[in-house]
Amino acid sequence: MKIPTKKLKSGFEMPVYGLGTWQMGGRDERDFANDDVADIGGIRAALDAGVTHIDTAEKYADGYSETLVGRAIKGYDRSKIFIASKVQEKNLGYDDILNSCKKSLERLQTDYLDLYLLHRYSKGHSLKDSMRALDKLVEEGLVKHIGVCNFGKEHLAEAQRYTKNKIVCDQVHYNLEFREPEAFGLLGYCKESDVFLSAWRPVGKGSLLGNIPPVLQEMCDKYKKTPAQIAINWLISQPYVITLSKTRSPDHLNENLGALGWNMEKEDIEKLRKEYPGQKLVSDVVPLG
Numbered sequence: 595m596k597i598p599t600k601k602l603k604s605g606f607e608m609p610v611y612g613l614g615t616w617q618m619g620g621r622d623e624r625d626f627a628n629d630d631v632a633d634i635g636g637i638r639a640a641l642d643a644g645v646t647h648i649d650t651a652e653k654y655a656d657g658y659s660e661t662l663v664g665r666a667i668k669g670y671d672r673s674k675i676f677i678a679s680k681v682q683e684k685n686l687g688y689d690d691i692l693n694s695c696k697k698s699l700e701r702l703q704t705d706y707l708d709l710y711l712l713h714r715y716s717k718g719h720s721l722k723d724s725m726r727a728l729d730k731l732v733e734e735g736l737v738k739h740i741g742v743c744n745f746g747k748e749h750l751a752e753a754q755r756y757t758k759n760k761i762v763c764d765q766v767h768y769n770l771e772f773r774e775p776e777a778f779g780l781l782g783y784c785k786e787s788d789v790f791l792s793a794w795r796p797v798g799k800g801s802l803l804g805n806i807p808p809v810l811q812e813m814c815d816k817y818k819k820t821p822a823q824i825a826i827n828w829l830i831s832q833p834y835v836i837t838l839s840k841t842r843s844p845d846h847l848n849e850n851l852g853a854l855g856w857n858m859e860k861e862d863i864e865k866l867r868k869e870y871p872g873q874k875l876v877s878d879v880v881p882l883g
């Protein structure tokens with residue numbers, strides 16, 4: 595299928611759904627018992643189904659997730675794939691960012707990234723220097739677009755002041771249950787500032803899909819969709835929101851793709867926003883990924 599896209603006023607365009615790779619190849623460390631064939635198969639199944647955006651990070655499986663993505667995309671037309679990766683918090687110094695990016699490119703076996711993101715705000719580094727390094731990577735043609743992850747609106751605004759390139763997205767934890775981007779104004783800020791809010795953990799790693807609350811069941815019945823499809827569609831039906839979902843299961847991939855190509859009515863988006871139970875404003879877990 596053709597994955598629908600959204601366009602910023604700046605002209606930058608992105609698919610509304612991308613494939614996540616957190617936990618492919620391991621968690622923070624490489625898992626040598628990992629089923630690499632299944633992960634590579636999952637990435638290829640997504641590409642074959644029309645998914646073009648693949649999200650990875652140097653931190654995932656200590657770089658091994660990038661290696662798996664590099665192996666998976668072999669034989670595909672690179673120009674049709676949108677690869678995003680991230681530099682981790684401990685590497686946000688100017689030289690470290692340049693170095694990390696080059697290593698990511700080697701593991702991914704590609705000569706550019708479509709999007710390069712700071713994985714997290716770091717008090718221990720100069721944001722000005724980090725943004726200067728991202729500018730340098732754009733200048734060298736190693737990175738096409740830049741962005742950040744897990745930044746609140748103040749840090750996002752500050753980061754934009756330090757770069758001559760447009761920050762195209764802020765990747766943050768946002769789903770039916772986890773509402774920090776609404777509570778602290780990031781969602782509104784992204785709309786005002788023409789920045790995509792890229793929502794990670796759309797199905798709460800599966801936790802949103804057991805014990806379905808009545809308001810979610812009501813939407814499943816109304817739209818004849820599954821809870822995962824409603825959870826994903828609720829995100830991407832909102833302006834400026836796109837999402838990333840990890841799966842290596844063909845059944846889950848098919849199910850998740852059924853969340854695309856239609857829009858929930860505005861009143862239902864708002865009903866879920868108000869009535870979905872157990873909303874959390876601030877993460878009470880360390881946001882791994």
Ligand SMILES: NC(=O)c1ccc[n+]([C@@H]2O[C@H](COP(=O)([O-])OP(=O)(O)OC[C@H]3O[C@@H](n4cnc5c(N)ncnc54)[C@H](OP(=O)(O)O)[C@@H]3O)[C@@H](O)[C@H]2O)c1
Nearest residue numbers: 614615616743794795796797798799822839840841842883
């Ligand atoms: N920037 C950041 O700090 C940050 C943080 C977290 C995540 N991310 C990115 O966002 C991506 C998505 O977030 P996430 O992986 O944490 O959470 P997620 O996509 O909500 O959940 C992934 C988990 O849910 C399962 N799953 C997926 N679709 C399902 C379905 N329809 N039914 C049942 N289970 C389903 C997957 O298992 P199967 O493989 O078995 O389907 C996997 O275990 C990550 O992979 C990563 O690329 C970024």
